[in-house]
Structure formats: structure tokens, C-alpha cells
Amino acid sequence: MNYDLYSQQILELWRNPINKGEIKNPTYSSNSNNPLCGDKLELFIKTKKTGRQTVIVQAKFNGEGCAISQASASLLTTHIIGLNISELKNIDTNLVRKLLGVPISANREKCAFLILDALERCKISNFQ
Amino acid sequence: MKTSHKKYLQNIKSDFPIFSQNSAWKNLVYLDNAATSQKPKQVINSIVDYYSSSNANPHRGVYELSVKSTEVYKSSRQKISKFIDCKPEELIFTKGATDSLNGIAFSLSKNFFLKNQAILITVAEHHSVLVPLQQLAQSLKLKLLVVPVNSQGILDILEYERLLKTNDVRLIAFTHASNVLGTINPVKELVKIARKESPSSLILLDACQSVGHLPVSFKDLSVDFLVFSGHKILGPMGIGALVAKKEILEKLSPFSFGGDMVDTVTINKTTFASIPRKFEAGTPNVQGAVGLASAVDYLQNIGLSNIRKHEAKLVKLTLAEFEDLDFIRILGPTKSTLRNGLISFNVNKVHSHDVAWILDQQNIAIRAGHHCAMPLHHSMNVSSSARASFYVYNDESDVSKLVEGLKKVNKVFS
Numbered sequence: 001m002n003y004d005l006y007s008q009q010i011l012e013l014w015r016n017p018i019n020k021g022e023i024k025n026p027t028y029s030s031n032s033n034n035p036l037c038g039d040k041l042e043l044f045i046k047t048k049k050t051g052r053q054t055v056i057v058q059a060k061f062n063g064e065g066c067a068i069s070q071a072s073a074s075l076l077t078t079h080i081i082g083l084n085i086s087e088l089k090n091i092d093t094n095l096v097r098k099l100l101g102v103p104i105s106a107n108r109e110k111c112a113f114l115i116l117d118a119l120e121r122c123k124i125s126n127f128q
Numbered sequence: 129m130k131t132s133h134k135k136y137l138q139n140i141k142s143d144f145p146i147f148s149q150n151s152a153w154k155n156l157v158y159l160d161n162a163a164t165s166q167k168p169k170q171v172i173n174s175i176v177d178y179y180s181s182s183n184a185n186p187h188r189g190v191y192e193l194s195v196k197s198t199e200v201y202k203s204s205r206q207k208i209s210k211f212i213d214c215k216p217e218e219l220i221f222t223k224g225a226t227d228s229l230n231g232i233a234f235s236l237s238k239n240f241f242l243k244n245q246a247i248l249i250t251v252a253e254h255h256s257v258l259v260p261l262q263q264l265a266q267s268l269k270l271k272l273l274v275v276p277v278n279s280q281g282i283l284d285i286l287e288y289e290r291l292l293k294t295n296d297v298r299l300i301a302f303t304h305a306s307n308v309l310g311t312i313n314p315v316k317e318l319v320k321i322a323r324k325e326s327p328s329s330l331i332l333l334d335a336c337q338s339v340g341h342l343p344v345s346f347k348d349l350s351v352d353f354l355v356f357s358g359h360k361i362l363g364p365m366g367i368g369a370l371v372a373k374k375e376i377l378e379k380l381s382p383f384s385f386g387g388d389m390v391d392t393v394t395i396n397k398t399t400f401a402s403i404p405r406k407f408e409a410g411t412p413n414v415q416g417a418v419g420l421a422s423a424v425d426y427l428q429n430i431g432l433s434n435i436r437k438h439e440a441k442l443v444k445l446t447l448a449e450f451e452d453l454d455f456i457r458i459l460g461p462t463k464s465t466l467r468n469g470l471i472s473f474n475v476n477k478v479h480s481h482d483v484a485w486i487l488d489q490q491n492i493a494i495r496a497g498h499h500c501a502m503p504l505h506h507s508m509n510v511s512s513s514a515r516a517s518f519y520v521y522n523d524e525s526d527v528s529k530l531v532e533g534l535k536k537v538n539k540v541f542s
Contacts, residue, residue, distance in 0.1 A: 014541070036497050039479075039512075064511060067541075
């Protein structure tokens with residue numbers, strides 16, 4: 001038996017999610033859903049322009065889902081806060097896998113990458 | 129009594145290569161039978177035998193091997209039609225229930241409905257019933273009426289009757305047994321009400337969760353259409369059936385066109401073959417029919433009443449065990465006699481995917497999600513559920529392992 005997928009980190013984030021909630025007047029927002037289980041995730045991002053840089057100052061998510069989708073949402077929102085939006089191009093599934101730190105099987109990719117899909121749906125320039 | 133029962137199950141399991149000693153899955157507690165069943169060696173061998181000794185394009189060749197393939201295909205149809213209690217020509221082979229349902233929806237889109245008529249379904253329908261009929265209703269501007277279920281997951285028959293009385297319904301579709309709630313609908317009663325209140329309606333029965341699990345007679349149920357899939361009842365994937373009354377099939381337009389379904393063809397006109405070939409365009413899935421016929425043999429050797437009793441016993445035991453687990457909330461009736469061989473449930477605060485994942489770590493395969501029934505889940509105010517579904521090779525030890533597994537789920541997420 002191994003409970004690797006449900007590492008202490010993931011269970012802790014399931015109990016106490018980070019960045020869960022809404023941002024009033026976000027610069028970007030989006031919805032994403034997982035057709036396999038009907039889970040829905042909303043993502044809110046606030047950016048600030050300082051000189052020639054546009055920096056993510058706040059990122060929050062809302063919605064219900066499994067422990068994996070909730071943990072990846074907590075981890076990715078935490079990761080992007082403070083990034084310049086030009087740095088978003090480095091964010092991909094490999095990064096999400098690394099943040100989660102557990103093996104993700106093909107059938108759980110939708111759960112793990114739901115937050116990534118939401119980020120893509122924000123259509124932030126410089127992020128493809 | 130206990131010993132003989134155990135022996136009977138052990139014998140059954142040894143027929144399934146996936147559970148054999150040299151299989152990587154020998155210890156798997158497989159409880160996702162409502163999605164698809166495992167296959168006994170008899171079914172697998174029947175397909176190998178067909179390709180080894182009878183393979184040719186049926187119907188077309190005049191040579192002996194093609195004749196043999198035709199005969200094998202024909203005898204498979206005869207066997208399966210006998211099993212479902214219809215005439216051989218009333219059984220159309222399809223890719224599966226979804227294909228059957230899309231076919232019916234396509235054929236009924238032509239010259240069947242009048243303006244402002246309605247299609248009546250239940251909220252417990254699988255997407256394979258709901259979506260084709262929803263699309264049909266939208267394209268022909270028909271009303272789509274939905275019968276609800278009560279908090280116990282039992283169909284509201286009074287509302288069913290009321291909707292039939294107050295609308296011009298032309299097509300009625302309902303499931304024999306819900307793939308989420310497990311509820312077995314009183315088909316005969318529903319048919320009786322329909323024939324009285326809406327005599328011009330056609331009745332379509334989704335028998336995906338009843339055929340192969342309990343005795344089902346097309347003739348006795350007296351519906352107009354019945355659909356089921358082969359892969360859920362020990363047969364191969366890619367074969368299923370649309371069963372319909374002869375007089376209806378003769379009038380109904382084909383839903384698929386091409387070779388083998390025609391009588392004569394000119395550049396401007398085609399006359400169609402007689403039933404069932406009118407509905408089976410192209411080279412048929414002979415190996416699928418052969419495999420399904422073999423599955424039917426296998427099921428009949430056990431006996432459908434015995435399968436029903438076996439599943440009912442496991443469901444009753446599971447319900448009793450679940451009663452002691454205060455973190456489990458079941459969907460559907462609490463009385464096992466109202467159910468088929470599956471139970472959907474939720475674990476307090478834990479998402480169904482997480483339940484399934486932790487169980488998987490313990491070698492227990494269940495289903496998680498909305499089970500292709502999103503409207504039903506919405507109506508019950510749950511986003512998803514976990515589902516355990518039994519079949520012939522499951523036994524009491526599988527129930528114990530499930531219960532122990534769920535205790536672990538609750539512990540991990542407490």
C-alpha cells in the first residue's frame with residue numbers, strides 16, 4: 001500500500017486551502033470545469049503595473065473539487081503571486097506536477113491541471 | 129450452505145483470466161461492473177475461434193467460408209434474441225446502447241412527431257438516453273418532459289401519470305434500473321399507465337443495468353424499444369442491441385445507410401432490405417455478435433434468477449454494513465429489494481475521486497464522478513458520487529474489503 005498521492009502536503013491543503021476565495025474587481029478571471037466529475041474552479045488574478053513590469057499581486061481560486069484539484073489550485077496560485085506576467089510562459093503541466101510532488105496518472109490529469117486550464121482561460125497576454 | 133456458495137463463486141472467478149494467478153490483477157476487488165464487466169475465457173475463446181476458423185465477410189460471398197461466417201452471425205442473433213425473448217428479426221446489432229439510442233432518435237426525427245408533441249423521460253436517465261432525445265426535441269421543437277424521483281430515489285409515478293394526461297406525449301423513455309440510484313423501475317406498471325393515458329406513444333426502455341443481471345423478457349415487458357450493451361454483461365466492447373417490435377421496425381426509417389442494408393439500388397433510388405438487415409449497414413461486427421452469444425450462454429448456465437439473487441444478497445449485505453458507518457451517505461432506496469446490484473454513495477466531506485483513489489491504493493476498483501447522469505446528481509444536490517457495482521464474480525469478501533477500505537478513506541481525510 002502506498003498513499004503517496006495523498007502526501008501530507010496535499011491533505012494539509014485539503015484541510016486548509018491557501019488562496020481560496022474571491023478577489024473583488026480582478027484584472028483577470030476565468031472558469032474551468034472537469035467534465036468527468038462536474039468539478040468547477042474559478043480563478044481570480046490581480047496585476048499591478050510598475051514601470052514596464054506587470055506583476056501578479058494577488059491570485060485566488062474558488063470552487064469545489066477533489067483533494068488533488070484543490071491542492072494544485074492552492075500551490076499554483078501561491079507560485080504565481082509575485083511573478084511578472086512574462087514569466088507565466090514557464091508555467092506548464094510539468095511545473096504543476098513538480099509543485100504537487102506526487103505521481104499523477106492519466107486519469108487524474110484533469111483534476112491536477114484544472115487550475116492550469118483556468119489560468120490559460122484568463123488569456124493573460126504573454127502567457128501561451 | 130456457506131461452503132457451497134463459496135465454491136460456486138470460486139469456480140466462477142477461475143473462468144476470468146484477469147483474476148487468474150498469473151495476472152497482475154489477481155487480487156483486484158473489481159466493483160465497477162455497471163461501467164463494464166470482465167470477460168470469461170469462454171467469451172474470449174469464442175472470438176479467437178471465430179477469427180481462427182470462420183472469418184469472412186458474411187452475407188456477400190458465395191464461397192463456403194463466407195457462408196460459415198453468415199451462419200455464425202445468424203445463430204448468434206438467434207441465441208441472443210431467445211435470451212431477451214424477442215423474434216430474431218426484432219434484434220438489431222449495434223455498437224452498443226448509445227449507438228442504439230442515437231439510431232432511434234435519428235429514425236424518429238423523420239415523419240413521426242407532430243408539432244407541439246412531447247418526449248417524456250425521467251431525471252434518472254443516463255446521458256446516452258437524455259442527450260440524443262434532448263437534441264431530437266430541440267431540433268424538432270418538441271417539449272422534453274422530465275419525471276422526478278423522490279428523496280429515496282424512487283420514480284414519482286403520480287407525476288408520470290399527470291404529465292402523460294396533460295401533454296401530447298409521443299415518445300416515453302425510461303431506464304429499467306438506474307445506473308446511479310440502483311432503483312429498479314416498475315416497468316410493467318409504467319407501461320400500463322402509458323398505454324392507458326397515452327396510447328399513441330412509443331415506449332423505449334434502457335435495459336443496460338437490467339439485462340444480464342435479472343431475467344428480462346422483451347415480450348413480457350411489452351415495451352416498443354429496448355436497448356442494451358454487450359460489454360456490461362461479459363461480452364466484448366463494440367456490440368450491443370436495439371430490440372424493437374417487428375411492426376415498428378418495418379415502418380421505421382433506417383438510421384445508417386450503405387452496403388448490406390439494401391434491396392435494389394439505382395443512381396436515383398434505393399429500396400431497403402427487410403428487417404433486421406435494413407438497420408445493419410456495412411460489414412457487421414460478427415466477432416462481437418459471437419462474443420455476446422457466448423456471454424449469453426455463460427449467463428444462462430448460471431441462471432439469471434441466480435445472478436439476481438446473488439447481487440441482491442451482496443447489496444443487502446453492503447447496505448447493512450453501510451448503516452454502521454456514520455460517514456457514508458447512500459443515494460437511492462435503502463431497501464435492497466427495490467435495487468439492482470449497485471450502490472452509489474458519498475463519504476462525508478470527501479470528494480468521490482478521492483474516495484476512489486484511496487480505495488485504488490487498496491486494490492479496490494470503484495467508480496467516481498457523475499456516472500453520465502449530471503442532471504440526476506444536480507437534482508440531489510451532490511456534485512458527484514462513488515459507486516460500487518457487483519457482478520457474478522464478486523462475493524462477501526469483496527464487501528468486507530470495501531467496508532475496510534472506506535474506513536481507511538475516512539481516516540485519511542479526518
